[in-house]
Amino acid sequence: MTLLRTELGRTLRGHRLRQRRTLRDVSGAARVSLGYLSEVERGQKEASSELLASICDALDVELADLLAEVSTELRGPDRRVRPLVPAAGVPAETAEQPAAEQVAVPAATASAEPAAAEPALALVGATTRTAHRAGSAVSLAA
Secondary structure, X not given: OOOHHHHHHHHHHHHHHHOOOOHHHHHHXXXXXXXXXXXXXXXXXXXXXXXXXXXXXXXXXXXXXXXXXXXXXXXXXXXXOOOOOOOOOOOHHXXXXXXXXXXXXXXXXOOXXXXXXXXXXXXXXXXXXXXXXXXXXXXXXX
């Protein structure tokens, strides 16, 4: 089994090398020590979400894209999404339904048209790196 930190590091290093950039260049842009970045790339250190965001920003890679790439690699050769074990108290037939079919619609808002699934969390404010660099705040709202 591959560790998450190992695959994250391998993927970050791949992006850096494809851009023909040095550890020194990226570490300076990400404001992280060269040694620490090297340890993250080698899978020896767990990177915090803030550090990953900073490295991704330095590499001009979206964090979500990095995580999707890592997820694909961690799936293994068959690349299939394996079903999660149903939570206690959840009937098996409900747990096997796609997430979009599990969304409950309150009776007051129910209509003849199917409801679109809404995310549990939504980003509020700036969502781009350019806006982030300008100092705009991003917060999560439930």
